[in-house]
Amino acid sequence: MPLAAPPPPVTVVIDRHDDAIHTHTALAAHHPPSGRITLHPGPGTTSETGLAHDPLAALGKPPLLPGRFPGGRQPAWEAATAWIAALPVTRLTVLRAHRLTARRTMRLLELRALTALAEAAKDGLEVSVAAIARRAGVDRTFLYRHRDLLGQIHAQAAEPPTVPGGRGPAVSRASLQADLAAADARTARLAAQVRRLEARLSEILGELVWRESGVGGPDDTEQLQAQITTLEQQVVDLELKLQDQGDELAAARAANRELMAQLNRGRDTPPPPR
Numbered sequence: 001m002p003l004a005a006p007p008p009p010v011t012v013v014i015d016r017h018d019d020a021i022h023t024h025t026a027l028a029a030h031h032p033p034s035g036r037i038t039l040h041p042g043p044g045t046t047s048e049t050g051l052a053h054d055p056l057a058a059l060g061k062p063p064l065l066p067g068r069f070p071g072g073r074q075p076a077w078e079a080a081t082a083w084i085a086a087l088p089v090t091r092l093t094v095l096r097a098h099r100l101t102a103r104r105t106m107r108l109l110e111l112r113a114l115t116a117l118a119e120a121a122k123d124g125l126e127v128s129v130a131a132i133a134r135r136a137g138v139d140r141t142f143l144y145r146h147r148d149l150l151g152q153i154h155a156q157a158a159e160p161p162t163v164p165g166g167r168g169p170a171v172s173r174a175s176l177q178a179d180l181a182a183a184d185a186r187t188a189r190l191a192a193q194v195r196r197l198e199a200r201l202s203e204i205l206g207e208l209v210w211r212e213s214g215v216g217g218p219d220d221t222e223q224l225q226a227q228i229t230t231l232e233q234q235v236v237d238l239e240l241k242l243q244d245q246g247d248e249l250a251a252a253r254a255a256n257r258e259l260m261a262q263l264n265r266g267r268d269t270p271p272p273p274r
Contacts, residue, residue: 052076
């Protein structure tokens with residue numbers, strides 16, 4: 001599966017003389033249909049929610065969401081993430097970024113990471129700390145320092161990945177384990193049925209030998225022979241089914257081992273504290 005192109009790196013442009021032509025050029029580059037939006041945060045506010053309203057307004061979406069929300073907080077950042085990932089936005093220009101507080105700057109970097117996570121989930125790409133950090137162009141320590149982001153990455157990684165093309169979720173660890181358990185149960189049932197048929201065949205063969213030896217009374221030998229042939233064929237059929245089930249079980253176990261190996265390779269351990 002081809003990997004989607006990662007977003008461009010974060011670029012800081014220093015305009016020592018605050019030349020108006022640079023501002024006009026950035027504003028003129030604003031074109032949401034082409035994936036380019038330009039933000040001009042208001043200098044009179046330090047609100048993080050207010051900063052989330054800027055990309056929504058730049059995309060022509062209502063910044064004030066209707067309805068009531070827990071704690072009175074509107075999910076403005078969640079809405080901005082969803083719209084940026086859906087359109088998609090490939091370049092986000094922030095004017096006068098040096099005037100942003102450290103927390104608002106971190107919010108923009110979190111928005112970049114959340115957008116990378118949403119795109120990975122939508123495209124069925126690998127979801128892990130290393131993969132999201134690589135796509136977002138941030139260091140893994142940034143994600144480990146933000147527990148909310150880390151929790152969302154781990155939660156998404158536990159979900160079955162989406163297959164591109166709208167064919168639904170792909171094989172997950174849970175589905176493989178369920179298939180493995182079902183195959184084990186089918187194999188056990190078939191093995192029990194084979195044992196019952198073999199026991200019945202032994203009884204019929206014993207009766208036939210007993211009668212042919214002259215100890216028992218005469219019986220219809222052709223009818224017994226037909227029953228023996230039928231039972232032997234059933235035993236052969238069940239042994240073939242049991243072999244097929246064993247092959248399916250082996251394939252499921254191999255797929256499970258491969259998935260576990262991929263999960264172990266993709267799982268990242270937090271860096272040691274400095």
